[in-house]
Amino acid sequence: MTTIKDVAKLLNISITTVSRALDGYDDVAQETRELVIRTAQEMGYTPNRAARQLRKQRSETIGYILPTDKPQFADAFYSEFIAGLGDAAAASNFDLLVSAAPPDSAAEKAIYQRWAQGRKVDGLVVNRTRLQDWRLQYLSGQKLPFVSLERSLLPLEFIGVETDIAQGYLDLIGHLTSQGHSRIAYIGAAPDLKIDHDRYTGYRSGLEAASIAPDPALVTRADLTPEGGYQAAIRLLNQATQPSAIVCVNDLTAIGAMHAAHERGLKVGRDIAIAGFDGVADSAHTQPPLTTLDQPVYTIAGLLVNMLLKLIDGKPLDEHQVRIKPNLLIRASTVG
Amino acid sequence: MTTIKDVAKLLNISITTVSRALDGYDDVAQETRELVIRTAQEMGYTPNRAARQLRKQRSETIGYILPTDKPQFADAFYSEFIAGLGDAAAASNFDLLVSAAPPDSAAEKAIYQRWAQGRKVDGLVVNRTRLQDWRLQYLSGQKLPFVSLERSLLPLEFIGVETDIAQGYLDLIGHLTSQGHSRIAYIGAAPDLKIDHDRYTGYRSGLEAASIAPDPALVTRADLTPEGGYQAAIRLLNQATQPSAIVCVNDLTAIGAMHAAHERGLKVGRDIAIAGFDGVADSAHTQPPLTTLDQPVYTIAGLLVNMLLKLIDGKPLDEHQVRIKPNLLIRASTVG
DNA sequence: ACCAATCTCCAAAACGTTTTGGGAGAAGGC
DNA sequence: GCCTTCTCCCAAAACGTTTTGGAGATTGGT
Incomplete structure (x- = not known):
């Protein structure tokens, strides 16, 4: 491993000068700077990250923890989200540290502490925000910068960043009612999740806007997985008052719900309308293609990282909250 | 931030003793050790990672780079894979550094160099191995430990870890021929990918075992996405000799292919059989449910990490290559 | 010819650990 | 009572950077 000392020795100058030449200080002669840069390049010198971190008291690393409820954590949302985080971080020469833990578990807490205490990361991205989220309190208390997707209460x-769910659901429910639906069901997620809270609220105001009386029997929750959506849809379809349309908290849930409908011999789109949220899964290629509220996950991840980096650098933010309007993609699953 | 010095000062002992007490050396009195541990706990002391790394010359971090061909990198395989890596790493107190770059790009090379030169990671996990993969050569040259999913040539x-594709395809093609299929098509991936190479080879020997003459017109390639599978299937279905079955290199490709078949008015399962590979996407809930060769992605990731950690520690491995036999899940997409 | 200002450069300190190479005192053997 | 062996502890060095606080040339003004 070549160190800054090797470069300095070869050039017969001090390590101070090498360091400053590479960091672009203006108290080093143009000629020297070029020489240093060239030599460092040739020798394949890269600053040792640990040493640099130790001295600068920052790690140039941001952290993110996957909310893995179960080992089978297959959700395309997160592959795209992480790709977005990774790209944006790398673009600013930051690294991305990733771990995984079940939400609200001891393991999750342990990771947060390890990262915060050891200053392993300069800041964190959190998502799947919960209504009362100790993570946000903890990070605030630790004075560790963080940004979140969806706010807590x-x-x-x-x-x-926050998705403009209210508007999205108005659009979606409007679309459904224009198709003649009035028995519109909702399959949500755990009620302590901000996304469930928001989407349920959006669902209610969507109904209200269409002057449809809400029916508690048409509301149920699942766990954001296809399997959960499948089970939930079966519950709904087994009831006396069957829904004519189902809006789902995410695409995976909707995929499960479509499966349940098919099993019942219902033709999705004609006999029952089903819609999702995310636009990230394979929604364009499901059978039938799934109507969904598309949100630009990759872009959102990038926005979050850039906000976080400004926070870390103490630079002012253009806006503290970015609202993203989801895009209603109408496909065959909701048009007869 | 409380440091080891703070702990030592409070207890009026040397930092050496604190360090050794916490690290479990046996040259510190039982009584002192307990006191130190308790105090450190109470003071909320966690060793500074950078300092520790600098001194120990290891980062206790492993790296993984996502092969993001395009910004919309939605593939549930990777969310599960990363969850597996993260969990296994955390279980050994290692961290997981993640970045993203298009395969074989300058960006990819830059990240590998940055991580390798700066010793930012102690080892790497690589997947989507290519037949001639410079990454493996580079890492070997840098003497940086790594493990890979799928070997190169x-x-x-x-x-x-390697999936036993040959066996899997024998099972799958056997299943298809037993259903009476003989015009079996293959939708692969870029031919320089090891997985395409292996699966194509498996496909060929599967045909051979069933004494079916291979037809080049029934072989095409896509890019592992639903959209690619959709386009590829359209190409196949537009031909004079139409396939009666299609095996796809992964589940996403199969999902796209099913979409194309549906659009043609074909009933998947009855009019045409379609199978995938991965078992990770929402394959159980597609319409119809998708026959697939299921591989335990989460487990594989864990295996890889544990092998890598042994490599890093210089410990002997039980086996250098682990073969995983994929599990044929027969669902409605291949049974009429 | 002198002083001040400007350019370049550098030695040394600091960041927070772990590890090295003992050293003091108690216990044990004869 | 002396020598040896443990037991428990510690001072100092080292890891590879960045930053601090000048110091020696050179230039420019008068």
Whole structure:
């Protein structure tokens, strides 16, 4: 491993000068700088990250923890989200540290502590925000910068990105009612999740806007997986008052719900309408193609990272909260 | 931030003793050890990672780079794979560094160099191995430990996990022929990928075992996405000699292919059989449910990490190559 | 010819650990 | 009572950077 000392020795100058030449300080002669840069390049010198971190007291690393409820954590949302985080971080020469833990578990807490205490990361991205989310409190307390996708209900300043769910659901429910639906069901997620809270609220105001009386029997929850959506849809379809349309908290849930409908011999689109949210799964290629509220996951991840980096650098943010309007993609699953 | 010095000062002992007490050396009195551990706990002391790395010359971090061909990198395989890597690493107190770059790009090379030169990681996991893969050569040259999912054709020692594709395809093609199929098509991936190479070879020997003459017109390639599978299937279905069955290199490709078949008015399962590979996508809930060769992605990731950690520690491996037999899940997409 | 200002450069300190190479005192053997 | 062996502890070095606080040339003004 070649160190800064090797470069300095070869050039017969001090390591100070090498360091400053590479860092672009202006108290080093143009000629020397070029020489240093060239030599460092030739020798294949890259600063040792640990040493640099130790001295600068920052790790140039951001962290993200996957909310893995179960080992089979297959959700395309997250592959795209991580790709977005990784790309944006790399573009600013930051690294991305990833771990996985079940939401609200001891393991999750342990990772947060390890990262925060050891200053392993300069900041964190959190998503799947919960209504009362200790993570946000903890990070605030630790004075560790963070951004989140979806705000919590805690009285903390929110910095991050939020999907404009209200508007999205107005569009979606409007579309469904224009197709003649009035018995519109909702399959949500765990009620302590912000996304469920928001989407359920959006669902209710969508109904209200269409002057449809809400029916509690048409509301159920699942766990954001196809299997959960499948089971939930079966529950709905087994009831006396069957839904004519189902809006689902995410695409995976909708995929499961479509499966259940098919099993019942219902033709999705004609006999029952089903819609998702995310636009990230294979929604364009399901059978039938799935109507969904598409959100640009990759872009959102990039936005979050850039906000976080500004926070870390103490630079001012253009806006503390970015609202993203989801895009209603109408496909065959909701048009007869 | 409390440091080891703070702990030592409070207890009026040397930092050496604190360090050794916490690290479990046996040259510290039982009484002292307990006191130190308790105090450190109470003070919320966690060793500074950078300092520790600098001194120990290892980062206790492993790296993985996502092969993001395009921004929309939605593939549930990778969310599960990363969850597996993250969990296994965390179980050994290692961290997982993730980045993203298009395969075989300058960006990819830059990340590998940055991580290798700066010793930012102690080892790497690589997948989507290519037949001639410079990454493996580079890492070998840098003497940086790595494990890979799927071997390359390079004359390098292979340490990692390999799916027993030959056996899997024998099972799958056997299943298809027993259903009366003989015009079996193959939708692969880029031919320089090891997985395409292996699966194509498996496909060919599967045909051979069933005494079916291979037809080049029934072989095409896509890019592992639903969209690619959709386009490829359209090409196949537009031909004079139409396939009666299609085996796809992964589940996403199969999902796209099913979409194309549906659009043609074909009933998948009855009019045409379609099978995937991965078992990770929402294959159980597609319409119809998809026959696939299931591989335990989460487990494989864990195996890889544990092999890598042994490599890093210089410990002997039980086996250098682990073969995983994929599990044929027969579902409605291949049974009429 | 002198002083001040400007350019370049550098030695040494600091970041927070782990490891090396003992050293003091108690216990044990004769 | 002396020598040896444990037991428990510690001071100092080292890891590879960045930053601090100048110091020696050179230039420019008068």
